[in-house]
Amino acid sequence: MRALPGTRRLLITWGVLMALTLVSMFSARLDQTTDWQxxxxxxxxxxxxxTGFKAHRVLMVxxxxxxxxxxxxxxxxxxxxxxxxxxxxxxxxxxFHLVG
Amino acid sequence: MRRDLxxxxxxxxxxxxxxxxxxxxxxxxxxxxxxxxxxxxxxRALDPALFNESxxxxxxxxxxxxxxxxxxxxxxxxxxxEAISAKRIQRSRQWLGAAILLGLLFxxxxxxxxxxxxxxxxxPETNAFFGFYYGLTAFHFAHVVFGLALLGLVSWxxxxxxxxxxxxxxxxxxxxxxxxxxxxxxxx
Numbered sequence: 231m232r233a234l235p236g237t238r239r240l241l242i243t244w245g246v247l248m249a250l251t252l253v254s255m256f257s258a259r260l261d262q263t264t265d266w267q268x269x270x271x272x273x274x275x276x277x278x279x280x281t282g283f284k285a286h287r288v289l290m291v292x293x294x295x296x297x298x299x300x301x302x303x304x305x306x307x308x309x310x311x312x313x314x315x316x317x318x319x320x321x322x323x324x325x326f327h328l329v330g
Numbered sequence: 331m332r333r334d335l336x337x338x339x340x341x342x343x344x345x346x347x348x349x350x351x352x353x354x355x356x357x358x359x360x361x362x363x364x365x366x367x368x369x370x371x372x373x374r375a376l377d378p379a380l381f382n383e384s385x386x387x388x389x390x391x392x393x394x395x396x397x398x399x400x401x402x403x404x405x406x407x408x409x410x411x412e413a414i415s416a417k418r419i420q421r422s423r424q425w426l427g428a429a430i431l432l433g434l435l436f437x438x439x440x441x442x443x444x445x446x447x448x449x450x451x452x453x454p455e456t457n458a459f460f461g462f463y464y465g466l467t468a469f470h471f472a473h474v475v476f477g478l479a480l481l482g483l484v485s486w487x488x489x490x491x492x493x494x495x496x497x498x499x500x501x502x503x504x505x506x507x508x509x510x511x512x513x514x515x516x517x518x
Contacts, residue, residue, distance in 0.1 A: 234412055244405040248398060255394045258516040268382060268518055277512045284508050292404050292501045299345045305357070313364045313509055320371020321517050324378030 233297045243291040250280040268325065278318055285310045336494075348495030356502045359473070363506050366469070367513060370462045377458065382518045384459035387452065389443060393515040396439050397507060400474075403432035404504040407481070407497045414493045422493060426485045429500070433478045440471055463514055470506055477503045 235243070257276040258269060269277075289306050290296040296303070323329050335344040343350035374381045410425035444464075447453075454464040480496040 234415055235408065237409070237412065240405060240408050240412070244401065247401045251394060251397045251401065254512060254516060255390065258390060258512075258518075269516075274517060277516050281508060281512050285505055288404070288501055288505050288508060292408050292504065293498060294347065301342070302345060306360075309357075309360055309364065310505075310509075313367055316364070316368045316371050317509070317513050317517065320368075320373075320375045323371075323375035324381070327378075329375045 235291050235294060235296075239291060243287050247284050247287060250284050254280045274321060278314060282310070282314050285314075346498075348491060348498045352495045352498050356498060359502060360506070363469075363509070366462075366466055367509065370466065370513060373458050373462065380457060381459045384457060384463075385515065385518045387447075387450070388463070388515050389446075390515045392439055392443055393511050396436050397511050399432050399436045399439070400504050400507050403429040403436070404501055406432065407500045411493055411497045414488060414490050419488050422488055423485050426481050426488075426493070426496075430478055430481050430485070433474060433481065433500075436474060437471070437478075440467065440474075466510060466514060470503070470510055473503050473506065 254277045257273045257280070286307065289310065290303075293306075295306055336347050337344045337350050340350045343353055346353045406425045406429035410422045410429065413419075413422035413425055447460075452460055454461050477496070477500045480499055484492040484496040
């Protein structure tokens with residue numbers, strides 16, 4: 231666990247995180263100020279994928295879990311995937327009126 | 331017992347940096363947030379029209395700006411860990427100071443957001459969505475404040491273990507916001 235990511239890897243990760251945040255914002259079509267509609271499915275998918283990748287990068291590089299045991303990596307990735315799955319499930323259920 | 335691990339003698343927690351008890355806290359906090367996210371997702375599924383209409387009243391750009399601010403403060407904290415590992419205490423303190431400033435900026439933006447919502451008559455009692463909006467973001471805000479206190483504390487007592495411990499908590503705060511932002515602000 232002592233092997234730290236290093237300045238270069240941290241900077242690249244930061245750049246990726248910034249870019250993906252902007253991708254999420256544009257995918258959510260923030261330009262649509264006057265015509266606020268539900269997102270197309272591709273937008274919602276893009277946002278969730280960008281979020282998942284960002285979470286993965288924070289876990290592996292910022293938290294440096296890449297140097298931890300596979301079990302710890304698995305625990306945190308599984309928890310993140312579970313959270314994303316719940317978010318996606320709630321979103322899709324509402325969108326396609328699967329409950330209520 | 332492997333002596334090359336950061337915390338030998340802590341069993342499964344021995345491979346994690348900083349104080350192992352912080353990782354117990356991080357895991358439990360993540361589970362609590364996951365449960366709240368599940369509740370939100372369930373409520374959203376029951377009344378998507380109300381949630382969509384309410385989300386329209388949020389400032390998605392301010393939320394995005396706060397994401398950029400928090401992720402950059404996370405970078406500075408990671409730099410502080412790199413510096414303290416190289417025994418550069420002053421440099422580590424400088425990075426921690428920069429991270430604290432950005433953390434304070436996050437708080438400032440959030441308070442601005444809250445006050446503008448209250449000024450518009452939007453409170454936690456307005457509807458279910460705003461109950462979640464205030465509840466989830468305020469709970470996260472409390473973690474930011476606690477994280478800032480931790481960063482301040484380790485800026486004073488700057489050791490490798492202390493900085494790694496505070497950094498782990500701060501990155502958890504980052505991680506939660508990364509998940510919270512699309513959930514509350516973007517997914518409609």
